Amino acid sequence: MENFNYHRPASVEDAVKAMKGASDGKFMSGGQTLIPAMKQGLASPSDIVDLGSLRNSGISVGATVVVKAGTTHAEVAGNADLKRAIPGLAALAGGIGDPHVRHKGTIGGSIANNDPAADYPSACLGLGATIHTSSRKIPADQFFTGMFSTALQEGEVVTAVEFPIPKKCGYAKFPNPASLYAMVGVFAAQLADGSARVAVTGAGAGVFRVSAMEAALAKDFSAAALNGIAVPAKDLNSDLHASAEYRAHLITVMAKRAVEKAK
Incomplete structure (x- = not known):
């Protein structure tokens, strides 16, 4: 060092x-x-x-859920109001890393780093969140721009993440047994207007949505609605943990499990 x-x-x-x-x-x-x-x-x-000195942590639940950037994964997982409003988000946070990571790592740090196998980016994209920074508000669809890359400009700081409250949502991941990072993780949500969003992490160079699954779930938010829908293996990650073809298979499996978990 x-x-x-x-x-x-x-x-x-x-x-x-x-x-x-x-x-x-x-x-x-x-x-x-x-x-x-x-x-x-x-x-x-x-x-x-060191942003930890700002003590910018806390969760507020109203018409939307606002999670301040310095809030730890453990705080997100354990907050009773958030569990009632967006149970899928709380469950996702409770499955990040080990207890040490969950009590030190923060939501702001996670999304600013934008690791391609991190969990939070899928929740942000899957729920259509808005990222609040020191200078502006950025829709999640515009925030995650590639591997370890975001729309943040030089010197710009994430201050909070604002989530709309969905009708129901769920998250399922196939974790790497050593790191617990997602080899494939899928966040599925039925939004208040009845539309659906499906976001995938761990499978590609960055988090991405699956439009075919979203269209199917908008008509019928059930695991059966995803039968026959597959994501092409082209452009997916292939490494010693899993081939691109296996990750493509896992996307459909995890998407179905996410829908089954949704509440």
Whole structure:
């Protein structure tokens, strides 16, 4: 691990200012991705701007559910109001990593990093969430732009995630047995207007939606409605854990399970 300058800002404005003054700075929230990457020499930032000092955590449930960026996975999983409003989101958070990761990792850090096998991006895309930042609001459909890539501009900080409350939703994943990251994870939701959204993580270069499944579920939100619908293996990930063809098969299996779990 190389030397770096450490900043502990007292406000979002201070955080943005510190980042603008860094030659190669990184924001850190829970540190569950950045710290291991630095230990392995995969990241060597000149400056770390610790967002944990902002104490920007908490969940509010009203016409929508707003989760502040510094809220841990454990807090999302355990919040009683959120469980009633969006049970699929709470269940997703409860299946992230191990207890240590769930008590340190944050929703803002996860979506800003946008690991292609992370769980939260599928919930954001599957529910049609809005990402609040230090300067604007970004629809989830525009936020996730590719592998470890988002629409965030230099120095821009995620401050909260706003989720519309669906009629029902569910999440199912086939986890890597070692890391518990999703080899394939599918979030399926029936929205308040009756439309459906299906978002897949772990299978490709980034999270993506499946329009054919969405059209079928909009007519009949049931696992049987997905019979015969398959995602082409082309462009899906293929590695020592699973081939692209196997991941394509898992997408349909996990989508059906997500719909069956939906409540």
